[in-house]
Structures are given as C-alpha cells and as structure tokens.
Amino acid sequence: MSQPLPLTTLRGHHRTWQVLHAEGELAPLGRLKAGLPRPGVPRFDPRCFTHEEDILTELAALGVRRIAPVYRLGPDERRVHGFIEGEPLSAIRPPGAALAPGELAQLSGLFGRLARVSPAALARVHSCPAALRPRTSRDFMRGLVRFTRRRVFAVHRTALHGLFAALRVDPVVLSPTGPLARDAALLTDRPFCLLHGDLHRDNLIVAEADGMLWTIDWELALIGDPLYDVATHLHLMRYPPSQEHALLTQWARAVDERLPGAAAGLTRDLPRYLAYKRVQSVFTDVIRQAQRVAAAPPEQRDMALATAGEMVSTALRKAARTLGLGRVPSPRAVETVYAAFSAAPAPPSAKSAPAVPAATRRAGRGVAWRRGRSGTG
Template sequence: MTSPALRHAQAVGTVDGPLAGHHREWYVVRPEGELRGLGRVKTGEPRPDTPRFDRRGFVSEDELLGELARLGVPRVPPVHRVRAPGSPDLVIHGFIEGATLAALSPRGHPVAPALLRQITERFASLCRLRPGAVRARRVRHPAGAGADGPEGDGAGFLRALIDYTREHAHRAHLPRYGPLFDRLGVPRDALGPRSRPVAEAALLARRPFCLLHGDLHRANLIVDRSGALWTIDWELATVGDPLYDLATHLYLMDYPAQQHDQVVDDWRRTTGALLPGADAHLDEDLPRYLDYKRVQSVFTDVVRQAAALTGTAACPGFPDRLRTAAALVHTVLERAAPALGLDAVPDAGAVEEAYADFCALSPSGQASPSRQTSPSGHASPSGHATPSVHTSPSVHA
C-alpha cells in the first residue's frame, strides 16, 4: 500500500527515490508543471511511532525554515507551499544538489580547511539569533518533565536535556530493552539524582542563549557544486546554551585531535566575539556537555541497534550486521564509561553475545520504523550518498 508521503511526492512530480531519515519519510522529486523551475525538491511526512531520543524545541521544522529565510540565514533549504485543491497544502523543501560531508570526509577524518571555515560561519549565524528573534512556535514541555529554565541558565538547560533523556530514551524503553541494558552493564539509575551528569550540570556557568541547530553532523552538511556548505535537517533545533551545539557537533563529527582543538579555538574566537559571554568557562563546561552526549548516545544506540537487528536473524548477512552493531555499542559504552561510573565495560564479543541472545528471544517481524530507510544512505537511487544511519554512534538525523 502506498504511503501518504509517497502519494504526496507523486502529486508533485516524478519521484527519484527515498531519503534516509529517522523522523520523516522523505522522497526526492522532480516537480512538474508550474513547479518545474524549482529543480529537484523533497517532500515527506513524519514517521508514525518513531521513538524520539532528542528533546525538540520547535513544533514544525517547516515553520522554522520559513523563519530562517525571513531572518536571512544563508544556505538553508528553501520551503515552498503548494496549493492542492480539496486537500491541505503540500510543503516541499528545496533539495540541495551536491554531496554530504559524510561522503566527502567520513566520521573521524579531517575536514578541508575551506569547509571548516564555513562550519564556523554557521555557528556565527546561529549565535546572532537570540531567543526573541525566532518567532516559530516552540514546543511546550510539561512542567516537571524537563521544563525550560530562564534564559541564560545553562544548568537548567542541561538538566532539562538530562531529564528528557532519562525519561524518553532510557526509562521508556526499559520494559522491552531493560534486560539488554542490564547485560551491557548500564545502571538503571544512570541519570538519577546522584549521577555524575546531574551533579556536573549543576556547575554550569550562565551564558546567553541563542538558536541551536542541535544535530550538526556530517550527513546534515551538504557541499554543493560550488563548494558552499549547506545545513539541512533542522528537526532538533532549539533555543539554548550555544556551548551545547558545539559539544554535539564535536561528538558527532569525531574530528582528529588536532582539528578538534582547532574547531574549539575557532568557535571560541568567533562566537565569543559575536555573543559576549558565550565562551564563559568553556574549558570547564565543554567536557560536561560532552559527557552528557556520550551517555545519551548509549541509550540511543543500544535501542536503535536492537531495533535494527530484531526479526533479521534468519536474513543473509545477519552475522556481519550483528558484529557491526556490537562493535558500535562497545565503542559508545567505552566512551561513556567514566560518566556512567563504570569501572569496566563488556568487550565486543560479550556485547555481540548479548545482542544475539536478545534477538533469539525477540519475536520476528517487520523492520522497526528506524530501519525503514534507504539502506545506502541519504538518497536513493540518486542524490546525496551517505553511510547507513546504523554505522556510526548516534547520528540521529
């Protein structure tokens, strides 16, 4: 049965292929009729029942992108509304022709200097947008479940993130994945009141808030044919501590050590000048945010890898997929061990055995929503080819 997203895409023009994405079912389309002049575009619908591991800040990515255009933010996809008689308007995004940074420079590899400069420029464009400048509707989080703190309250901001991760990325998955977490040595109170991340969050300095992208990794950065760097996937954008955006970027990019330090220095110099106070106590607070990202990645990747493997034990290539998943989860556990208070983590073989046992006990069936994407990456059969979303830690597009 054709999905609503695919029907919408077919109503716009010729469909080239699906895009990978956790939160939406996207399609690349060559528009026809009056829209032909737009070039290739993309359109899609939210995926039903997709687990959310990240706290969102805005009600609608489409609405936010419209605001960014109004505010003159460069190199973000344009948004168009198409009149559809007898039905709600269709929303289509411009498709940026080019290659993802992930395809040009995979995770862990250095990034070309010209592109590094443009990444710094992206942070600069974000820090200019203070909380009152962006009029897109904000998500209202329930009081007591990660409510927003006052502007500039970095401690409250990080505590809200921790609260969301504890409730939605960990506790919500314990009924199904609790035994797997236990086998991997993840404490049930990993983000409880006495945990290291909660204690460290209370020590964060105050910094002025601004718009954050929230997911600046290599697959969300597109290099066009002229060498310009575009930023896509604003689904996790929010308003908050600018140092969190830097920490998220550093964790997901996994720069070589020398380039990691260069990015921090460039961010400090540029953002500190444009948003005075943004770099306050950076050396003390950046490691605190990075610790949180490492712990968050454990919950995200343990569940996503389990969901990706469930029901595939009889499929060709399962042993290789199992081995790859175990290696990834072992890596994220090692990185998060100090923040989780773990003296040791299971080796890759023990992680593989835990997942094999989990799959043996889990009922077979259809792939979970997180797996219903193009296996080759960002676009198929043409477009931005990126690594599979299951091959690097917490690239949660």
C-alpha cells in the same frame, strides 16, 4: 498549475523523503523534497519546534544563508523543501578525516550566525510551553538528562531492562543525584540562542555548484546553551584532535563576537556536555541496536549482531568513566549479550542474557553516585 512528479525516495531517521522533479511552470525550482513522517520512530532528543518547515521559514526571513528553501505547493499548500544538489560532507571527508580550512571557517561562521538568532526571534514558532523552558545553562543540562531518563530509558525500560543489566549500564547515571546532574549544577551560565542540535557530516551538503556547505535536517533544533551545540558537533564529527582544537578556537571567537558570553566557561564546561553526549549515545545505541537485531531477517541476523557489537562496545568505551565501567566489553562480548537477549522469551528480564564480567565495574567515582536513587525520577 503543473505538479511535481515523483522521482525517488530517501529514508531519513525521522521522515521518509520523496524527491520530486518539478515540471512545467515549477521547473525553475529544480528538484524538491516532500517529507512524510515515519510513525513509531522513537525519539531520543528533545525538540523546541513542531515542524522543521517552521524554523526554516523563520531562518530564511532572518537572512540565514545556505539552508533549504521551503515552498507551498498544490491546493493544500503542502510544504516541500528545495533539494540541495551536491553530496554529503561524509562522502568526501568521512568521520575521522580532517576538513579543509575553508570548510572549518564555514562551520564556525554557521555557529556565529546561529548565535545571533535569539529566543525572541523564534518566539512565534517555539512550541515548548513558556513555563517549562529552561532559563539557565544549569537548567538546560538538567532538562537534557531528565529527557533521556524519562523519554528514552523509561519508555524502553520494561522491554530492555535485561539488556541494560547484562551490559552493566546502570540507569542511576541519569538520576537527579547522578554524575551528570552534579555536572549540570556546576555549569557557567551562558546566554541562549538557536542550536541546530544535530550538526554532523551527513547533515552538511557540499553544493555541486560552488563547493559551499549547506545545512540540512533542522528537526532537532533547540533554543538553549550554545556550548551544547558545539559539544554535540564534536561528538558526532570525530575530528582529528588537532583540528578539534582549531574548530573550538574559531567557534569561541565567532559566537562571542555575536553573542557576548556565549563561550564563557568553555574549558570547564565542554567536558561536562561531552560526558552527557557519550552517556546519551549509550542509551540510544543500546535501544536502536536491539530494535534492529529484532527486526533483522534470519539471513541478516549475524550482520545485525556484529553491527550491534561494534557500535555498543564503542559507545560504552567512550562513556566508561561516567558510567563507572573499568574493562569495557569487547564487540564480541556485546554481540553475545545481544544474541542471548534476542533469543530470550518475552518479556525479557535481568536474567535474559549473560552479563559481562563483574570485573568490568570500576570502583571509585562510580561507587559514590550509585548510592543515589536508581529510579527514573
């Protein structure tokens, strides 16, 4: 059997992808993608499936359309993906741009198809221990907050405590008594289904053959509350406000038709999930930008610092209310914090970088929940 020949390499966050051109008897398969894990890449999101190929295979068997096919090649039956010929939606409609009505309809249809995929349908490949799986929407959100507390902040706390302190990001926001945990306790229960977990413009491919949207990158797929999936989608897509409302209306109709009760409590609970996503982004962006600044060669350090300033300042602004911040530090102020922190000797401490002014801390909601325990819990 002829083997695919290497063509090029793509770098994803979790895996490096080798794009292969199938030849000989495999030629009808077209281009293929073979993934290689990237060791040491930090995890910022929980997962329910060990291998993306497992879930793609199960979804294909369930009749879910416009996802990459999975093939087994060679004597070791290495699993590879079919390459979706086209370009990311982000190249055509960048963040902040409105989607065409037909694209919006396709997305609501995708959410509807996911709502039909029950936990039982994926039991064979669900990797989380049954005893630890959440049973209610309240437990599901508590689990998200706990993951960010234990597997994101706590893992990087020793190295980056000084950076978080300088930016006035208090980890008590993630505590079992913090505002996110209190929000979780108020959630309406909804039936669980399959969630993509990372549905944004770069993971939607506009097929060159017919202009239809294909969905890629299922590595963060979960079984859980369907409202979390659309909250993540809204957080990442950056729709214009009027189109955000249109998407939500179509989403509610699509999921409720296929999974009655899936859109229950939408108006009350969506802000609670969005608050979590914004806080999660702060912790994720602070850590990622610290790593990128540290890894930048000298000639690229100024650019890395400027990027860190823009991204972290934006994340802080969006999460300011939940974090209890008043005046959010400007990109330039954040850049200064990162420059000082990256120049400090290891191990860094709370004094490693100049803190943003104390006036940025707002009284009110923040004061009450800061009386709670600030450990990682």
